[in-house]
């Protein structure tokens with residue numbers, strides 16, 4: 001899992017503080033639960049850091065500015081340890097000689113921490129990052145570069161690091177493994193950054209570090225090495241993007257960037273929880289098998305897209321765990337006087353963890369004595385703090401109003417939960433669970449392959465952009481997916497659409513099907529495939545123009561629809577992760593074809609903190 005924090009480093013002749021703060025401001029979209037800087041001056045690395053947005057740090061530095069021409073800065077999206085002043089970066093060793101900022105996860109940090117604790121080191125935070133500062137102090141041999149080389153040999157996991165020390169204040173070191181890092185080359189000044197936008201105002205000439213490489217920066221030089229000391233010759237990259245495009249990694253909108261981040265978000269959400277075909281959540285969920293056995297029903301409560309993930313959660317939990325599940329829209333749940341007992345497990349799903357209706361439902365359920373499990377994407381959010389149990393999605397910050405990567409990560413969290421409960425409660429034969437756990441990690445690559453080939457979706461989007469009404473239909477697990485596809489389309493293209501369980505159309509809505517109306521039909525569920533084809537024929541007979549979305553290798557769908565796109569085959573239970581991708585792209589391209597502000601659609605906000 002890779003947190004999406006931001007790193008900036010500066011060495012030159014100007015005041016570092018303002019350059020670091022400006023750089024961090026450009027990276028705030030990467031994480032915004034805490035921020036900090038360290039600036040070298042007169043034999044000391046002075047640190048200012050605080051929980052909260054960058055503006056909180058700015059208040060500290062406004063009151064008491066840090067002077068100096070070398071420093072590092074960080075904006076954090078918490079993973080290990082809640083957002084707090086202590087857990088904010090930069091971190092330092094006890095002697096206050098090394099200061100570091102870090103993106104990534106040091107997987108073996110507990111081993112290193114224990115070893116250092118035995119040697120008498122004490123730790124001020126809960127982070128994996130702090131161990132690196134102490135490790136550097138322990139290994140220091142008079143040369144920062146060789147000390148860093150020794151330290152990285154001990155570290156497993158992912159890291160992008162910027163490192164300063166007081167013994168060699170003419171130097172900054174950057175080192176990377178599996179977490180992006182670049183070096184910006186200026187005139188009499190050089191920069192480190194996790195992302196190009198942070199430094200674009202100062203230079204467009206950058207070196208992009210590869211895994212296992214480090215850079216040593218002084219005011220006038222940048223040298224690149226591998227972490228075992230071999231010099232690296234790299235061509236400098238001249239960035240031609242404007243700052244706004246750079247923030248989006250070159251994508252035109254955050255939504256498109258986040259759609260493309262899904263393979264990674266899926267991998268990160270699975271990582272460390274699924275090993276050798278076994279799902280283990282015991283480190284995150286404190287409920288004992290005996291306590292889990294006592295639950296006789298599950299309520300899933302959420303809003304919007306998260307509610308759609310909940311609808312899929314119902315099928316997943318009911319089929320794997322065989323416990324009855326009810327799914328509720330949070331704003332309805334509280335007022336329907338739900339039957340809650342200590343043997344009810346209430347699952348709330350919320351990307352932001354701050355949605356007022358979802359929080360109210362969480363509180364109500366707790367008060368009624370139910371146990372609440374929160375699935376959220378934001379460490380330290382209200383849901384994460386108030387739920388009895390928390391299962392994080394590791395999608396990274398989601399900036400676009402329309403949720404995409406958070407949604408697919410919520411689905412992954414639900415599959416993990418279902419598999420874990422099924423194993424602990426023994427509700428399914430091992431072989432059946434194994435089939436699902438083996439198919440899960442393949443989803444990431446399968447999503448990637450859908451993203452690589454979406455020309456026909458784009459063309460279809462351009463056609464529907466001319467319409468004011470359309471339909472989505474699906475059966476079984478395709479039904480919640482079309483609800484999500486329809487919501488996505490409505491919110492960012494302003495086209496009216498209805499999502500229907502395909503078998504329900506003939507009970508009234510079929511009257512609306514007329515010549516030329518677009519119908520998007522999902523047909524990925526084997527068990528109801530033939531029934532779905534009949535429903536498609538029903539709408540086609542009334543003049544609908546049908547886009548069929550089916551599984552690769554099922555040619556019969558091709559014959560019944562006007563246009564046909566496919567997704568790779570997986571277990572029916574897992575198809576929602578794949579089938580939603582073309583629908584997200586459809587919404588995105590329809591929105592851009594209509595010239596709408598995709599990332600900030602009218603009347604909507606990213607976090608809905610009012611009821």
Ligand code: F6R
Nearest residue numbers: 304305306350351352355402403
């Ligand atoms: C739609 C969307 C919303 C959210 C809903 C809940 O694209 O993003 O429907 O899913 O407002 O938000 P969270 O998950 O933050 O509780």
